[in-house]
Amino acid sequence: MAHTTPADSAELAAVLSDYLAERLGTTRPVEVCDMERIAVGWSHETWLFDAVWPQDGTEQRMGLCLRRDPGNALLRDKSDLGEQFRVLKCLEGTDVLAPRAHWHEPDPAVLGAPALIMERVPGVCPSPWRRAGREFYAAAAGRGVLPASFTNALAAVHNVDWRSAGLDFLGVPEDGNDFAHREIDKWESLIEESGHEGHPILADLIGWLRHHAPPVDRLTLVHGAYRTGNVLIDDDRVSAILDWELQVIGDPMYDVAYVLTELNREGTELLSNVVPRELFFERYQQATGIEIDEERCAYYQLLYAMRSAAFWMSAAGLYADGSNSDLRLARTHWSVTVALERAATELGY
Amino acid sequence: MSFESHELLGRLAEGLRREIAPAVDDEYLRTQAHMAAVILERLAREAALGERHRAAEAADLAELASGLGEIVGIDGASQSQAAPEGVRSALARLQDDPDVMSLGLVVEALYRWGPERPAAAAALDAIRSVLRRDIDRRMDIAR
Numbered sequence: 001m002a003h004t005t006p007a008d009s010a011e012l013a014a015v016l017s018d019y020l021a022e023r024l025g026t027t028r029p030v031e032v033c034d035m036e037r038i039a040v041g042w043s044h045e046t047w048l049f050d051a052v053w054p055q056d057g058t059e060q061r062m063g064l065c066l067r068r069d070p071g072n073a074l075l076r077d078k079s080d081l082g083e084q085f086r087v088l089k090c091l092e093g094t095d096v097l098a099p100r101a102h103w104h105e106p107d108p109a110v111l112g113a114p115a116l117i118m119e120r121v122p123g124v125c126p127s128p129w130r131r132a133g134r135e136f137y138a139a140a141a142g143r144g145v146l147p148a149s150f151t152n153a154l155a156a157v158h159n160v161d162w163r164s165a166g167l168d169f170l171g172v173p174e175d176g177n178d179f180a181h182r183e184i185d186k187w188e189s190l191i192e193e194s195g196h197e198g199h200p201i202l203a204d205l206i207g208w209l210r211h212h213a214p215p216v217d218r219l220t221l222v223h224g225a226y227r228t229g230n231v232l233i234d235d236d237r238v239s240a241i242l243d244w245e246l247q248v249i250g251d252p253m254y255d256v257a258y259v260l261t262e263l264n265r266e267g268t269e270l271l272s273n274v275v276p277r278e279l280f281f282e283r284y285q286q287a288t289g290i291e292i293d294e295e296r297c298a299y300y301q302l303l304y305a306m307r308s309a310a311f312w313m314s315a316a317g318l319y320a321d322g323s324n325s326d327l328r329l330a331r332t333h334w335s336v337t338v339a340l341e342r343a344a345t346e347l348g349y
Numbered sequence: 350m351s352f353e354s355h356e357l358l359g360r361l362a363e364g365l366r367r368e369i370a371p372a373v374d375d376e377y378l379r380t381q382a383h384m385a386a387v388i389l390e391r392l393a394r395e396a397a398l399g400e401r402h403r404a405a406e407a408a409d410l411a412e413l414a415s416g417l418g419e420i421v422g423i424d425g426a427s428q429s430q431a432a433p434e435g436v437r438s439a440l441a442r443l444q445d446d447p448d449v450m451s452l453g454l455v456v457e458a459l460y461r462w463g464p465e466r467p468a469a470a471a472a473l474d475a476i477r478s479v480l481r482r483d484i485d486r487r488m489d490i491a492r
Contacts (some may be wrong), residue, residue, distance in 0.1 A: 006366075067400045147357075197450060198450075198453055199450070199453065200450065200452035200453040200455075200456050200476070200480055201480050201484060202453070203452075203453040203454075203456040203457050203460075204456050204473070204476075204480070207456060207457065207459075207460030207464065208460075208464075210460070211460065211464060236387065241440070326381070327381045327384040327385055327388065328380070328381075328384050330384070330388055331384055331387055331388055331391075334490065334491035335390055335491075337484070337487045337488060337490070337491035338488070338491055338492075341487075341488050341491075342486055344477070344480060344481060344484055347477075349476040349478070349480070349481050
């Protein structure tokens with residue numbers, strides 16, 4: 001994440017003001033208020049702000065979220081704001097809790113980088129990697145509402161009629177085990193783009209994954225990173241699912257595996273720090289009619305190990321090739337080692 | 350007075366962490382200073398352990414390279430060649446360039462041959478033992 005100065009924020013606010021006035025169809029000035037850059041990950045920049053303008057004698061206020069692609073994000077060409085915008089538009093009117101997307105600006109000259117502006121949904125998104133976040137989720141879990149809401153929100157993703165919603169533009173895997181092979185191909189290509197030399201453990205993991213790729217019975221929309229930290233919580237309920245960067249049409253067990261993995265919880269048996277296993281299984285299966293296949297989930301946990309290695313290799317590569325000077329990316333050189341060690345353990349050695 | 354590289358790197362890391370980073374007002378730049386300390390600590394560990402690790406890797410690979418031919422059924426004396434050309438050439442490259450990274454080509458060749466074959470499975474097991482020792486050494490630095 002590049003450094004942001006107050007001058008950068010002021011300049012962006014000024015440009016946004018003009019942009020929004022045009023999009024909102026008002027001749028009155030639009031004020032960009034309370035602009036805040038959220039420090040999350042190494043993907044796109046995320047800014048929250050209010051747009052305020054007068055209309056018919058009253059003050060109009062709209063809470064908005066801006067995502068910008070600086071061109072040096074970890075996922076490289078695997079994450080595209082245009083695709084995110086299209087996915088969010090497709091999800092409007094469905095039961096999926098996704099923010100409403102307003103505008104996509106592909107021309108970097110307009111807002112400084114390709115950008116997506118969506119509604120700001122009420123809610124909080126405490127980081128599950130921090131103690132305060134885990135305490136938040138534990139307390140919410142204890143009140144009994146969020147576990148069901150978390151499960152139901154994922155079920156809604158898997159239940160959406162993706163064909164009718166127009167989501168087949170994401171690419172539809174062929175029958176059989178094409179989904180897994182597509183994912184392996186994707187992360188292999190990210191590893192290649194990273195310039196990383198690879199490692200024999202990675203070769204072993206990829207070989208194993210290709211050899212054991214499972215067939216898929218039912219294709220659904222798959223979020224790709226469903227966990228606490230990627231959902232907004234408002235009054236103990238999921239108000240929006242965030243981070244629509246990794247979605248695909250594929251095996252719902254891919255998402256279920258991400259919920260089940262112990263890597264997405266810390267110091268608790270609650271899945272994703274928030275939902276008891278039994279409740280998740282019962283509710284999810286009832287809501288979707290899909291039986292959770294733990295063997296397939298175990299396969300996907302190994303696929304996530306490959307994805308994790310690819311992410312860290314990409315991050316380290318961005319620093320190594322000078323695309324990004326953030327030292328936290330330099331440090332990910334050793335995160336690759338941790339990811340490979342985990343892969344070896346998952347493979348049984 | 351002279352420093353061993355790992356000692357110098359370690360002291361630089363400590364200086365950054367304890368004195369320089371806390372003195373930086375800007376949150377992002379302070380984080381960068383802390384991260385520089387983390388990186389220097391790992392480089393210090395690499396410098397301290399590097400020679401020992403390289404020797405251990407060389408010993409592992411020498412033993413592995415000499416054993417793999419027999420495992421996959423390549424017998425130089427009798428010219429009996431159970432493994433396909435891809436496996437044989439990957440093993441030859443490993444023997445020419447005994448480096449952990451060369452094992453990647455051997456692994457790929459074994460999967461192409463078929464990991465369910467007893468010889469390929471046995472070869473993978475032998476390679477995995479070496480890879481586990483290698484990754485444990487790398488983890489000594491990465492942790």
